[in-house]
Amino acid sequence: MSNTANPTWSILGAGAIGSLWACYAQRSGHNTELIFRDRRSLAAYRQHGGIRFTANGQTDLLNIAARCPATITAPIQHLLITTKAQQTLTALAAIAEYIQPDASLVLLQNGLGIAEQVQQQFPEARLFKASTTEGAYRPSRFAVVHAGRGQTLIGSAADKADAIAQSLSFAPLTVSPNDNIDAVLWRKLAINCAINPLTVIHRCRNGELLDKPEALAQIASVVEEILQLSKILNFDQELANLHQQVLDVARATANNRSSMLQDIESGKETEIEAITGYLCRLAAKQGLHLPANQLLLDEVQRISLQNRV
Template identity: 40%
Template structure:
């Protein structure tokens, strides 16, 4: 069923989904933060999707937050720390039966948004698709993964696991009735890899290949295991460090998003990754000194 999707956050994942939703026959409108971005977009009036060396243009619409009109379907792909500020000027334009899907790194922003928007239905999504922006509104599809989707508030049993109107072509969607557990799994890997690559200014693979860096990652992961045991969360079949090592090796040549933010002197999502982990630990009465030290160091040396 075709729908009109508004996308809040025109970064790599936002543009990737804009292109694929448009390709699937949906109407798509990008919500852009200011008139300068809107002027840049209007030069082409389209999202460029580059895959396997080929480029395709997908004409979509764009609007500023103040004048988007009724929003019935909203995909949020902003940075976690931008979510609530970006949502504030458009929240009153959401229809009472709106469908909101959040696709972001870290945890915390999803729960805050679901609480803020209640009783509007909110789904969370976790993706392993690879994408990066070559230039504004020109996205390179770097690696096909899958996107897990599930309702964030389990108190609404009648909600479908995946919104029926979410049907992109060429992207793999997986229904996930335990989406919060999947978000926790991704959070654990992000906590093990992203802050350490920013700390050491290294590619992901070095965390697995360099003995001292691997030992540091092992200590970080041991604390994650301890917290999850306390919270009765079964994330992986074995210790978290095994999964973190596998991901670090599989993405060995990559620079983590947090390291890229640090290098470009941009604000990081540290508060929604390690910061969220530490908040959960504090509530559980547990100290995580390795993660705490890493968090405090990065807070001092980054934005």
């Protein structure tokens, strides 16, 4: 049953991360609903009978409630947004009429710059930003595998996030409130800028970057430019040891194919605009040019375009 401590979460973006949250909610007896993009996807989901969920070697078919914009009947008060960054505004526009003015909106995604646009579109909404290092992937359309445990942090410039964090902590997922979420997201952006585009350009797993002198030099330049910008923005304290941290993350995730590389390999649009694109636009506003990052942005966009036509 839905109440303030235990609200019904609608989940926009039934991909790897959205399905992960929905499956653990369902398993722990909480109400959620997945919002698919259209009637066709909803019908295909129903035909499939639910989400095939694999965690700790166990697989279940979970029949989670689902809707699409045309079949929503109740107002939405709690919305977890788990689309890719560049898909967010279109996805939200399709359900905007159902979102209550004072709804709680949680953006759980990589990339920056989207939250401000969402807040503009829903000025009275309580907007929360979240970042996760949980790992999930979709082996097929309505299947999700929980591949690696991580942590999830949530915060807001205007609100306390404790109750929201608690209500999204569907065991074993834990969501912790953080009072400097912008710093968390900035660090994540910096690390993503230094690893993801390079895995596309060198067509390699994260750890293989460490064996390539050219990639190591590119990482060093990218990091140097981010530190330059961070200093101007007074964000440099958040990035102490960035270079070492990037190398550590590449080592710790050595076997992973970054999400950007996976998107390229499956002919999908990448999140480069919300990652390196955001960084370069922010720098330009400060009159700063970031040539190493700009080169990666141009190159990934070129590869992506080639891939999609």
